[in-house]
Amino acid sequence: MSEISEVLPQTPEREHKQSESSDTEYDVHYSPIISLPEVQVSLNEDDETEFLKIRAKLYRFDSLSEPAEWKERGTGELKILRHNENSSFRIVMRRDKTLKVCANHFITPWMELKPNSTNKKAFIYTVLGDFADEQVKSECLAVKFGSMENANLFKNKFEEAKKILKIDCDLYNGKVDKLINDSLNESLTENRNNEEAEEITKKLTELEVTNEDEKEE
Template sequence: MTDTSVEIQNNKDHKDDVENEHEEHDPYFEPIIHLPEVHIYSMEEDEEDLVKLRAKLYRYDTTEDPHQWKDRGTGEIKILCHLKQNTARVLMRRDRTWKICANHYITPVMELKPNCDSDRAWIWSVPADFADETPKPELLAVRFASAENAKLFKDAFEEAQRILEQNRNLPGDQGTSDESDNEVVEESDKEDEKENEKENSESKVESEVIDKLRELQVVDAGGKTG
C-alpha cells in the first residue's frame, strides 16, 4: 500500500470517528429561567360541540353601492350549545390567525335558506353578531366543500333550536316562575301586615293619651275641679 493510500484511509477513519462522536454527543443545558405553564382559555370549555366543519363564510355588505357579498374568512365553523345557560351559538375562526369571523347566538326564529339554490351553501340573517366585538346585524352565507357537510350543519343548527325550545318549556322553568310569583305575593302580604301593625300601634298610643287626659284633674282658682 502506498503512502497516498494510507493517508486517504487515515483521513476516512478520522472522519468516521468525528461523525460517530457527533452522533453520540447529545448535550443537555439546564434552562436559566423557568417559565410557568400558561393555560389559554377559549371560552368554550362549558359548551358542547354539535358540529365542527370546514367552510367559507361571506357577509352581505350594504355600505357600498351596489351591495355585494364579501369574503369573511375560511376556517372551522362550529355550533356550540351551553346546556346550563340554555344558549346556542355559531362560532367561526379564520385559519392561521384564529381571528373570529362569526360569533352569534342562535334563536328559534332563525331560518337557513339555500343560497342561489345550491345544496352546499346556506344563507341566514343575524340580529346581532359579535365578531367585531361591537354587535351588529348581519346577513351571512356559508359554503361547504360538499352537500353532505352542508346537511350536517343544517341538522345541527335545527337541533340547537330544538334544544332551546325544549329547555324553555321544561316544567322546572314554569315552577320557577310560579315560585317567583308566590314570593311576590308573600312580600306583599308582609308589607300589609307591617302597615296594619303600624296602624294598630298608633291607635293604641292615641287611646293611651286620651285615657291619661281623662285622668287629669285641673283645679281652678275657686277650688273647683274642671
C-alpha cells in the same frame, strides 16, 4: 485548485465530508439562541361539547357599503358547540392559519336557515348578537359548504339544536319565565303583607293615642 480550497472557509457540509475520511467525527448541531416555552392557548370551550365540526366559508352582508354587498368573512372550521350544563348552543368559526374568530353567536329556537337562491350549498340567516368582533352586532350571515352532503349535515344539526333548546334549555322551555313569575308573585305578596302590616300598626297607634286622650280627660 488545491490552494483555493485551502483558503475557502469550511462549511458544515465540507466538515462532514472530511470527517468521513478522517478519524475525527463532527456532529453538526446548532443550538437556538433563544428558547421559547410552549404556550397553551385556551379556546374557551372547556364547558362545551362539540356537536358538529365542518369546513365552510362565511360571508356577512354589509348594508352600509355603497352599494350594499356580501363580504367574505373567512374560511375555516365551523363548529356547533353545546354547553354541558344549560344545553345552550353556539356557532364558533375560526379562520384557517390565523385562527381568528369570524363567527361567535348563539343559536335560538326562532332562527331560520334560508336557502340561497343561487347556490344550493349555502344558507342565509340573521343573528341578533354576534361577538366575532368582541362587541355585540346584529348580522346577516351566509354560510357556504363544499358539497351538498355537508350542507345538509349542517342544516340537520342546526334544526336538531333548535329542538333540543326548546326541551332542555331552561331559557327557552319556560322554566326561566316560571321562575321570574314566581319571584314577582312573591315580591307582590311580600309588599302586600308589608302594606297590611303598616296599616294595622297605624290603626293601633291611633287607638293608643285616643285611649291616652280619654284618660287625660
